[in-house]
Amino acid sequence: MVSVDSIQDLAELLQRLKARTGRSYDALARRANLSRSSVHRYCSGAAVPADFESLSRLARACGANREELLELHRRWALASAAPRETPATSTTDTPTAAGPPAATGGSLAATGTLVAAPAPAEEPASGDEAAEAAAPSARRMPRRYLVIALTLAFVGTMTTAAFAAKHWSREDGARGPSATRSAADGRLLFTPACADVVSMGQHDECVREVQRLLSQAGTTIGVDASFGPETLRRVTAFQVLADLPTKGVVDDATKEALYAGRVSLKTWSPAQVERRVREVFHEEPDLAVRIARCQSYLDPHWITPNTNGTRNWGVFQLADVVLDRYQGTPRMAFDPEWNIRTAHRLWADKQGFSNWPACLKAALPT
Known part of the structure; x- marks a missing residue:
């Protein structure tokens, strides 16, 4: 069962990556374009970011290889779904360098929440962080409520x-x-x-x-x-x-x-899914399999909730908006053949895997 232990598993991997660099929180924060307090919270298990991009930058600043990035994404996905016992709010990274962090978008907007915990006493919050905490804008408030709702696992x-x-x-x-x-x-x-x-x-x-x-x-x-x-x-x-x-x-x-007992949940095994992905994505079979495994662990019935109340479905985690575009339904998305073929259509339309940015970044060689 996924539990709060998943958050500690994520933090443990981040601590291990940090330890081998010998760098301080400040140094890693500068290299990853994050605030020091965010790096500390992620490494201590006090926070899980709302998207994978922040952790990807931090891991790369620690010199993580492709396998480590994929393992980090797996642990982040599980930690994002772990139940919390305390009220939670969304966490947004405030970079130490000028400019906002890169947007991620795509179909991997899984839930991410911050377990209420103070920042390290020796480090006051930055101006942007203090302003966000003191006076959240009207635009931030709906997202906060959505994340709280998703912490309850989209069962409002x-x-x-x-x-x-x-x-x-x-x-x-x-x-x-x-x-x-x-x-x-x-x-x-x-x-x-x-x-x-x-x-x-x-x-x-x-x-x-x-x-x-x-x-x-x-x-x-x-x-x-x-x-x-x-x-x-x-x-x-x-x-x-x-x-x-x-x-x-x-x-x-x-x-x-x-x-x-009239509904069957029997479906393809991961080996069958991988074999079919390689057949359909004959142009880039290895990369397609890595992305599918990153997205769903090759599970045809995998479901991920998004912070805006929508869901992603099946092997390639096709978002509701993608299903609408290709005249699909969640039931159709659970059919691995339809899901894989539709993902290939999306790949062809986009001329690449840009619809899966987080997993693409994790799957590419470092």
Whole structure:
């Protein structure tokens, strides 16, 4: 299960890269065009940047090679999805040199949050950082709220659904129709032992039952009773393939579909995905495979939430806007053949891999 430990794993790799350079935080900050406080927060695990570009610059300042950049991206993706126990805000790097950091855009805008923690006492915040903290602009505020929402793993509807179910129970003196079924039919999720909505952050036998049913449907998932980002991805993928609203929470409709057993989550193995990527991207097979692995670990059902509320889907993490452009849907994006061919169309239209900037940078030789 992805947890806050993922943030420490990311920080540990950054500390290792920093240590071998022998350079101070100040020296690395200048070389990476970041503030010293940002470098310290990333290396200590107090912050995870909202995009990979900042970490890419820092790693390159430490002399990271291509394999290390890919591993750093993997750890950043997991840390971005890790749940926080404290209120979180977006982190924006303030460079020490003139000019803003390079924009990244593309389809890798995964969530990034800052766990509330003060900067090192010996280093006051820069003028720009202090101004941002004291008076966030109107343009920053919506992004802050969006990042907070994504820290809850894009399940904003969960609260409304849970409130409605509980309110209905109070009014009618009973749970919903499906929830009135007893344990006699062997469906644990519909017993009083389980909440009306099973969702992110829970750790109990009800989550284990959800994971067991997802595994039974054909997906690869850890059955550990903890509802973390992996379970969230699999639940969302199941809802897409079951033609249910993609809430990312297990409500009565999702429970019914899970027990019905009519939805298959079986898909291609990573080896099959790699082989097909090489066939379709015959012009640049090695680079295409590295980018696909960086994007999704070659998992056809991989899903990444973006800070603007959209999602990226499948092997090449095609964004909602890309699906619209090529007349696709999330269900179609889960088909690895369609996803790979559409990514190749996008590659041809863009005359390169510019639609995947972070992974392109990590995949190219240093």
